[in-house]
Structure formats: structure tokens, C-alpha cells
Amino acid sequence: MAAKDKDRFVVALAGNPNAGKTTVFNNLTGGRQHVGNWPGVTVEKKEGTSKGGSLEFALVDLPGTYSLTAYSLEEVIVRDFIAGNKPDAVVNVVDASNVERNLYLTTQLLELGVPLIVALNMMDVAETRGVKIDVELLSELLGVPVVPVVALRNRGMDELTETIAMALRGEAKFRGIQVLYGREVEEEIAKLEEAIASDEALEKAFLGKYSARWLAVKLLEEDERVEEDIDRVEGPDAPVMKRLEESRRHLFTIFGEDIETVIVDNRYGFVAGIVREAVQRQREGYASRSDRIDNILTNRILGFPIFAFFMWLMFFLTFYLGKFPMRWIEALVKGFSNLVSTNITSPVWLHSLLVNGVIGGVGSVLIFLPQIFIIFICISILEDTGYMARAAFIMDRIMHWLGLHGKSFIPLVMGFGCNVPAVMATRTLESEKDRMITILVNPLMSCTARLPVYALFTAAFFAANQGTITFSLYLMGIILAIAMAKLFRKTLFRGESEPFVMELPPYRWPTAKGTVIHMWERGSLFLRKAGTVILAGSVIIWLLAYLPWGVAYGSSASIAGKIGHFFEPLVKPLGFDWRAVVALLFGFVAKEIVVSTFGALLGGGTRATISTKLQAIFTPLTAYTFMAFTLLYTPCLATVAVIRKETGSWKWAAFAVGYSLVLAWLVAFFIYRVGLLFGGK
Amino acid sequence: MRLGDLEPGATGTIEKMECRRQLRRRLMDMGVVCGTSFSVERVAPLGDPMELKLNGFNLSLRKEEAGDIWVEVPCE
Numbered sequence: 220m221a222a223k224d225k226d227r228f229v230v231a232l233a234g235n236p237n238a239g240k241t242t243v244f245n246n247l248t249g250g251r252q253h254v255g256n257w258p259g260v261t262v263e264k265k266e267g268t269s270k271g272g273s274l275e276f277a278l279v280d281l282p283g284t285y286s287l288t289a290y291s292l293e294e295v296i297v298r299d300f301i302a303g304n305k306p307d308a309v310v311n312v313v314d315a316s317n318v319e320r321n322l323y324l325t326t327q328l329l330e331l332g333v334p335l336i337v338a339l340n341m342m343d344v345a346e347t348r349g350v351k352i353d354v355e356l357l358s359e360l361l362g363v364p365v366v367p368v369v370a371l372r373n374r375g376m377d378e379l380t381e382t383i384a385m386a387l388r389g390e391a392k393f394r395g396i397q398v399l400y401g402r403e404v405e406e407e408i409a410k411l412e413e414a415i416a417s418d419e420a421l422e423k424a425f426l427g428k429y430s431a432r433w434l435a436v437k438l439l440e441e442d443e444r445v446e447e448d449i450d451r452v453e454g455p456d457a458p459v460m461k462r463l464e465e466s467r468r469h470l471f472t473i474f475g476e477d478i479e480t481v482i483v484d485n486r487y488g489f490v491a492g493i494v495r496e497a498v499q500r501q502r503e504g505y506a507s508r509s510d511r512i513d514n515i516l517t518n519r520i521l522g523f524p525i526f527a528f529f530m531w532l533m534f535f536l537t538f539y540l541g542k543f544p545m546r547w548i549e550a551l552v553k554g555f556s557n558l559v560s561t562n563i564t565s566p567v568w569l570h571s572l573l574v575n576g577v578i579g580g581v582g583s584v585l586i587f588l589p590q591i592f593i594i595f596i597c598i599s600i601l602e603d604t605g606y607m608a609r610a611a612f613i614m615d616r617i618m619h620w621l622g623l624h625g626k627s628f629i630p631l632v633m634g635f636g637c638n639v640p641a642v643m644a645t646r647t648l649e650s651e652k653d654r655m656i657t658i659l660v661n662p663l664m665s666c667t668a669r670l671p672v673y674a675l676f677t678a679a680f681f682a683a684n685q686g687t688i689t690f691s692l693y694l695m696g697i698i699l700a701i702a703m704a705k706l707f708r709k710t711l712f713r714g715e716s717e718p719f720v721m722e723l724p725p726y727r728w729p730t731a732k733g734t735v736i737h738m739w740e741r742g743s744l745f746l747r748k749a750g751t752v753i754l755a756g757s758v759i760i761w762l763l764a765y766l767p768w769g770v771a772y773g774s775s776a777s778i779a780g781k782i783g784h785f786f787e788p789l790v791k792p793l794g795f796d797w798r799a800v801v802a803l804l805f806g807f808v809a810k811e812i813v814v815s816t817f818g819a820l821l822g823g824g825t826r827a828t829i830s831t832k833l834q835a836i837f838t839p840l841t842a843y844t845f846m847a848f849t850l851l852y853t854p855c856l857a858t859v860a861v862i863r864k865e866t867g868s869w870k871w872a873a874f875a876v877g878y879s880l881v882l883a884w885l886v887a888f889f890i891y892r893v894g895l896l897f898g899g900k
Numbered sequence: 901m902r903l904g905d906l907e908p909g910a911t912g913t914i915e916k917m918e919c920r921r922q923l924r925r926r927l928m929d930m931g932v933v934c935g936t937s938f939s940v941e942r943v944a945p946l947g948d949p950m951e952l953k954l955n956g957f958n959l960s961l962r963k964e965e966a967g968d969i970w971v972e973v974p975c976e
Contacts, residue, residue: 320931483925483929
């Protein structure tokens, strides 16, 4: 976690998922935000700066959570950040239309003993639902400032920043209210507290961060993290752990159910007490607009066709509409390339490096930028409206059968467009396992960059059945993705599948600001990558094709050519020669480069002449084998870079490359050999 | 009765949760505790998962998971 600036205040945002935390964050920080990952994990971390009066402070958006248990990564991040980094204030965004459940988290934030400010969001929705909240009384009962806001309409934000500023100046009132767990439990808490406080090693290890009471409550809740931490410091025979065992036994005989439930019930009891006093409900059983929309969108008969339509629309917008700006960028890159080409002619190597390496490589990847932006606008809208949760709801039955989660579906479908945004889209998945599997099998979904390869080869060898052959490749990718997902689930990512316990948030209109920010933060991530990893990769490939000095670019005598010859024995069993190796090697930068490489290797010419020349080195059987290999072998450079980024490790990026190479070889070998058996050539 | 056996339109209260510890805690943290009343809103087009309404919000869970939750349904 970033070290806290001494002279800068840090404020954290916490709250339930769908409580409007992100909207509050966007309102307070505007464009001044930075997206990264929490150290060591793939959970997104957002930071920005904001101002309250003349006071500037850093705002950290914590993951949305319902609780602060040790069960989920997000919840551990929230409590570790609050306890370890000691932010100067924590703003708890509470959905006013759903106070009970939201205040349950508030009680746990209060227990952490931080200066808490409650931002009571969606007051307007609450009112239309007939919920009236006495804000002053609520503030009195919670012992912290409460600010009513409507984040979507940017209302109440000034009051909120003023309150934050007051808290930072030490002028806000915090009464430090605690949830009480009833006499029997409190007695045990007191005993445990004493055992913790009298243990010097524990005091040194924890008490700067957590209070003895908090640790005691967590121990009673059977919090695995706290138990492990104590184990590490004291070993399993610590007096505290002995005390804990006695307490648990004692309480179990009294309540007849586990203490975790007793504690949770007490927190809800505390919340219920507050709600009884400060909240008035005028209407019960109100069917909201959202329910009426759902009667259509998740309808048993209409649900699927509507979902399919939205998917189609997303594809259409991304890949059809995206084509136009793509052409402009292509033209721009070409123009730039020509400009460089005519102006920097010597030395020759520099000319080649710039034109073939840098511009050729980075340019071929930059072309995807419009698609990436459009797809993220679509995803952002799907998420912000609340439809994404419904899509998962509709698709879960099928995805569960694959050992995945309903939310895996959209990233997989997007893979047909481009694996890069598709891998990024897995961010919507909460389970690390589901996410890893979805990322790893994603490159098997045949992206549009592979289409030019199919187009070239089917035209040359299967002119009569181009469509069928191409379709068979897509189908092969899907079947292998399913098989690999099942395999990974059974081997690398074993264990119970993630339960599908998900809130279906009310439908909301997305805001233009939120959508643009969302789109920009993901799109710019890709841009940055184009400037770094992809640039480096392109230069390396160029070096391979250019060196040693004086040989023709990418020819048999170049390093790339030599690599081709070197690996020829490896692809011989598949019916390929060295030129295929070179094409595939270059295709690593972007798969459509396979086509242009063949163009160069075969001495160029029109599409028709290349077709004829291809027929000299491939047969229909080896051509099909080659297409299958191109489909399956290693994700392209941009995808590998994104996998590295999204999984947080080179290990998984390397694994994605490794397993797909092996898979490609095996499948190609199978196709070729079986084809030979049946009399193919 | 088990929650997983209920049809859309049914209402009742949560009686007992026999789910795995982690899942049970997750449900409790979301407000599914004993005594909570709920209604079954709908099931997904493919028959699973199901959607409940409780405490003013909508929750979806698989029938498999709902099978471990015992509920009390008012007599007709």
C-alpha cells in the first residue's frame, strides 16, 4: 500500500456494492484519478485527489463490500487498509433506500474505530419508495456526521467535502459508539481483551493497528485471518487461543448455535434499533420501476432474445462502427510511416527500425484502440445500468456447467472481437479462480485479427466452402475453450465453484461522466501498454528479422529465417516448412501479420499471385492444419501483455503462451495425421 | 420446506441455513438471517438461478445453494 504522505490527508471511501461509491468518487475527484491494482492482487484500486474548502486530500476508493470478514479478498483489503494505513477519515456511502443492510457494514466500520462520515446516498430513491430518514437523529444514534447526498445528480457534494474538511481539522464530533453483544458475549469479549492486552508479543504486533476489542470480536467470529496472525506471533498454544476455546465452548452451551451467528444477529439488532427510531416507512411492498423492467428483461421467454439482441448490438457497435475510426488510424499510421519512410532514409537500419519495427508493430496494435474504447463504453453502460448482473443471471446456468460463473460469459463473447478488451473485461468477475480461467481460455475465442488469415487460406484452398471452413475454426475454438475451462477447473483451480449469490441492483440511468471516465481509464491503460511492452516486443521481432547486417529483411538468412530453419523439424510433423515458422513468429506481434509475412516471404504481389504461390508450399490439408495452428498458438503480443497486467504475474502470461503452443501443436498434429489417414495430402 | 423448491410468487421467512460456513456468512452479511421474510420473484429463463426479494433488495442464487436453506411458508 502506498506510503501515507505526512503532509497530505488521506480519506477512504467504503460502502456496499451498488451503493453509489464510484459515483461519489467521480464527483469528488473529477478527472483527477488514477487506477491501479492493490499490491499483489488483481482487485482494482482507484485513487484521486479532492478538496474541501482549502484542504486538499487524497481519496482512495476501497472495494465495495457487504461486511469485513476474512472470507473475501475485497473485505480483507478494506479492513487492512483502514487498520494499517489509518486514513484520516473514512466516508461510508450508504444507500438510503436500503438502510438496514448498508448500516450493517457501518457498524463494522465503527468497530474499527476510525473517524467515520456517513454519506447517505440516493435520498431521492428512498423518498419515492416512501422511506423517510431523520438525518439528525441518525447522526446522533450513530455518533458520527451524516450527510444526505444524491450522487447521481451531484447533490450534497459540497456539504460532504465540508464535513470531510471538518473531520480532517478535528472539528467533527465522533462519539465512538460500539455495538454491544449482550451480557454473556460481552463477558467473554472482556476476558479475551484482557488476554490479548496482557500478551506483550501480541500487543507489539497488533495494537498499533487493531484494538484489543476488535481482535476479541473477530476471534469469536472465527476469523481465520486473525487466528493465523496470532498463530504466527504466538504459536498455536498461545494463552489467547486457549481462552478463546473456553469462551466459544461456554457461549455455545448458552446459545446452542455458533457464535458467528450470534454476533451477526446482534449487529443486525443494533441496526434495527437505529432504523426503528430514525427511519419511517410509509409504504410497504412497493413494486418499483426496476421490478417492472425486470418483468420484461429477465422474462422466461423474452429474456434470452433480448439478451442476444444486446450482445449483437454490442458487437455491431464495436466491430462495425469501430471500423471507421480504425480506418482513419490505419491511414494515419500509413501516412506517418510514409512520411518517416521518405524523410529518414539513412542510415538504412534506422529507416527499417522505424518503419518495419516501431511503426509497423505499434501501429498494428494501435488500430484496435477504437474498438477498445467502444467496447468499454458498452460494458460501462451495461454495468452502470445494472444489466450486467442480469446478463450473469440469465447465462449462469450454462456457465456453471462449464465450471464458471454467469459473469464469465460476456468476456468470452467479447473474445470473438478482440482478446485484449475481453481479458480486461474479466475485471467484473469477483472470484479469482473464475477470472483466471476466463482469462486463460479467452485467446481460444477466435478474434477478428485471425480472420484475414482464414480469408487468405480459405480463398486459396477452399474457394467453394470458405464460410463452412471458417465456421469450423470458430467452432473448434469454442469447443477447445470449453474443454480447457473444464480441465483448468479440475486441475489448476480446483475447489468448490463460487456460489452465485449476487445482488441484482435496481436499474439506473448511467451518467455520461461516469461512462466517459470508465472508458478512458481502461482505454488509456491499453494506450500505455502500446507505448511500452508492445513497443519493446516489436523492436525485438524487428531485430530478429533485420540481423545479421546486410541480409534481406525477414529472409532465410536473417535470424528469424534461421530460427525458422531451426524449428522446422518441430513443425515438419505438422506438414509445415520454415516459412510457416517465420510467419507464426511474426504473427506473435498481431496475428494478421501472418498474412503480410507470407506476402513478404513469397516475394509479394497481388492477393491472387500470393494465393498461387501458397499452393506451392501448402496442400488443402496442411492449409487447414495451419489455420488451426494460427487460431490456437500463443495469444498475440498485446494479449500477452494484458494477461500479464491483469493476472499481475509473468508466470501466468508465460503459462498462457506455453499451454496454447502445446495445444496448437497437438491439435494440428491430430488434424494432419488423421487427415493423412483419410487420404488427404 | 427448502427455498430451492419454491416457485415464483411464493413468500415465506428464512428458518435455518445449512450452507457451507462461508456461504452462510456471506448470506447473513447480505441480510439473509433467520426470520427475514422474502418473496420468490422469478427464475432465470433456463430455470436456474432464482431471484428473491428481501429487505428491499433483489438477490439471486442458484437452486443448488437455495436447497440448503430451510424456510417457513404460510399455510394456504
